[in-house]
Amino acid sequence: MQRRLVIVGGDAAGMSAAAQARRSSKPETLEIVAFERGTHTSYAACGLPYLVGGFVTAADKLVARSPEEHRARGIDVRTRHEVIAIDPGASTVTVRDLDGGVERSERWDALLIATGAEGVMPRWPGVDAAGVFQLRTLDHAAMVEARIAAGARRGVVVGAGYIGIEVAEGLLARGLSVTVVERLDAPMGTVLDADMSGAIAESMRAAGVDLRLGVSVEGFEADGGEVCAVRTGAGTIPADLVIVGLGVRPNVAVARTAGIRIGDAGGIVVDERLRTSLPNVWAAGDCVESRHRISGASVVVALGTHANKQGRAAGTVIAGGEASFPGVLGTAITRFRDLEIARTGLGEREAAAAGFAAYATLTEASSRAHYFPGAQSMRIKLVAERGSGRLLGAQIVGGAGSGKRIDVLATALWNRMTVQEIGEMDLSYAPPFSPVWDPVLLAAGRAAASR
Ligand SMILES: Cc1cc2nc3c(=O)[nH]c(=O)nc-3n(C[C@H](O)[C@H](O)[C@H](O)COP(=O)(O)OP(=O)(O)OC[C@H]3O[C@@H](n4cnc5c(N)ncnc54)[C@H](O)[C@@H]3O)c2cc1C
Missing domain, CATH: 3.50.50.60 (FAD/NAD(P)-binding domain)
Structure with a gap:
């Protein structure tokens, strides 16, 4: 049947x-x-911000x-x-x-x-003005594209989470002036701990983004139905194009x-x-x-x-077969231009909220042997359980070659490893790829010593 x-x-x-x-x-x-x-x-x-950016x-x-x-x-x-x-x-x-x-x-x-x-889209006054978008579908991307083709020069991005920073990179690449308005005091503030986001703010500002932190949007102004400004608690920002990325x-x-x-x-x-x-x-x-x-x-x-x-x-x-979904760690990665940003598991606050006696360590490391051309610096944060040293979460922010190291830590987390065990793992090494002590090993060693 x-x-x-x-x-x-x-x-x-x-x-x-x-x-x-x-x-x-x-x-x-x-x-x-x-x-x-x-x-x-x-x-x-996932590719929409890179489509808008022309990549x-x-x-x-x-x-x-x-x-x-x-x-x-x-x-x-x-x-x-x-x-x-x-x-x-x-x-x-x-x-x-x-x-x-x-x-x-x-x-x-x-x-x-x-x-x-x-997408979360508050009913702010003026939110229905032409030129105020979310970026969730190919149709949205086409509308953003049409707006840029029609001459939009001033882009405002509301929210500095994953989508906000990816879109900011994209609009910059298209030659628009870009303002990012974020209610929190740091970009990526809902997914990274505060001591990890400084480099992101620096990188965005160095690239020319007008990053306004601790500022809340209050509404939009329109001229003939077309958005022309974003009203915030700290002044009005001229805009031809607004992309709202406030999470889902x-x-x-x-x-x-x-x-x-x-x-x-x-x-x-x-x-x-x-x-x-x-x-x-x-x-x-x-x-x-x-x-x-x-x-x-x-x-x-x-x-x-x-x-x-x-x-x-x-x-x-x-279809009658056997399969299951075993749960999530929340492993995620993104970038702002050359800066790679990744996380897995619990942040320091989340670990405390979940009832763990958690501690955290920060490690600065290099993506390659220090003498090898192109070595990039990175910061690794590990969150572990005090006493046992069980890894609870990790965050990485750094230059090329740093972000995907999160997958080693996600694998360790998945398998309930301690920071001592991670520090002893047999990870690969050659100068173009890592220092003798890979950043993951260095970070785990530091966390093991602090437990
Ligand atoms: C801009 C952007 C960038 C992203 N980047 C990443 C990334 O880098 N990495 C990552 O892991 N994830 C990323 N994501 C998230 C990822 O795209 C989503 O997690 C994924 O698409 C979810 O798949 P889904 O099928 O559950 O939902 P969706 O992809 O949202 O699909 C749901 C579909 O259901 C349809 N639908 C809803 N209600 C009805 C209805 N009543 N009747 C008929 N159809 C209906 C919708 O039209 C939609 O097409 C990104 C998302 C966006 C928007």
């Missing part, structure tokens, strides 16, 4: 699940239908698989179709065709909710219509096999809460890495 899998949301989590379910089961046994309200499927939102030269390079390609692989994708309600009793969804305006009921045997997240919250609107359990962090509650509180309904990606492997808390960490893995696991399970 043929079962019918319906997927709500056609990007990272939804289409990973669809592809995995298709690989695991024949079309005769499983029909797969994905509804996506937007115009694209399987696109790399990626064409939007279609960010599309991994078009709806036609999915259909050719046996996945019935319907773009511009929004799921507006789920009826778990009848095992149906109500779908609105956004072009035709028609609403239909579609039956499912298995349902996957992969509706992602929505899980998009659980459709899940709520079915009475699916939503957790304290605001995401859909799922177990390790991505099952929701309703039978035959799964969820994956930015819309769900995950277990933090260090704090044990249910958290929303909206990252493409998790969305793809969760989607794949959900697809396997729905």
Whole structure:
């Protein structure tokens, strides 16, 4: 008998699940239908700041698989179709065709909710002025592009988190003057400890960004409907183009219509096999809460890495296989021009809040042997448990070659290693790649000595 899998949301989590379910089961046994309200499927939102910045030269390079390609692989994708309600009793969804305006009921045997997240966008006065954007989809990127092509010269970025600093780099690269307005006292203040963000602020200012820290946006001014300034608590900033990057919250609107359990962090509650509180309904990606492997808390960490893995696991399970999603560390990396910024696990404040007797060490190190051309400095912060020396988290800020070292520390963290054990690991060395004592070993040695 043929079962019918319906997927709500056609990007990272939804289409990973669809592809995995298709690989695991024949079309005769499983029909797969994905509804996506937007115009694209399987696109790399992560590449959007680099598209805006001109580092990626064409939007279609960010599309991994078009709806036609999915259909050719046996996945019935319907773009511009929004799921507006789920009826778990009848095992149906109500779908609105956004072009035709028609609403239909579609039956499912298995349902996957992969509706992602929505950007935080306060209802500031003037927020609807033309030229005020978020950057979450290819359509948004096209609108930003059109604005630049129409002559925008003064860009204001609201928020100095991951997206804010990536967009600031991009707008600078396009020749705009760039102001970044951030309510906190440091860039990346929600993801890095304060003693790690100084170099980011320095680097942004050195590149020409007018970085305004500790400043809150109050609204926008428009001229003939077009944004012309950003009003803040510390004065008005002229603007032709504004990009708001204030973080995201899980998009659980459709899940709520079915009475699916939503957790304290605001995401859909799922177990390790991505099952929701309703039978035959799964969820994956930015819309769900995950277990933090260090704090044990249910958290929303909206990252493409998790969305793809969760989607794949959900697809396997729905097709009758064995898979699970084992939780997150929140490992993430970004850059501002040449400065690489990475983190994993808990920061110092987070570790204390989670109840650990935590301590932290800072280590300055070089990316290569000091005599080798191109050696770059980096700062590594390790957070560990006092006494046992168990690693709880790590942050790295530094020049080329520093950021991906976070993956060694994430691996150690995943495996519950102590800083003593990390300091003894057999890591590679040759002068173009590291000093004899790799920065990770140096940092771990320092943390071990301080425990
Ligand atoms: C600018 C930017 C840069 C990023 N950079 C990185 C990075 O460097 N590294 C990283 O790991 N992550 C990054 N991310 C995050 C990453 O893109 C997301 O974590 C990932 O896309 C989440 O996948 P998802 O499938 O859960 O959600 P989404 O990609 O948001 O997809 C959800 C889809 O569901 C659709 N949808 C929602 N509701 C409905 C409905 N009712 N009916 C039909 N369709 C619906 C939406 O239109 C959307 O296409 C970035 C995100 C952005 C925006």
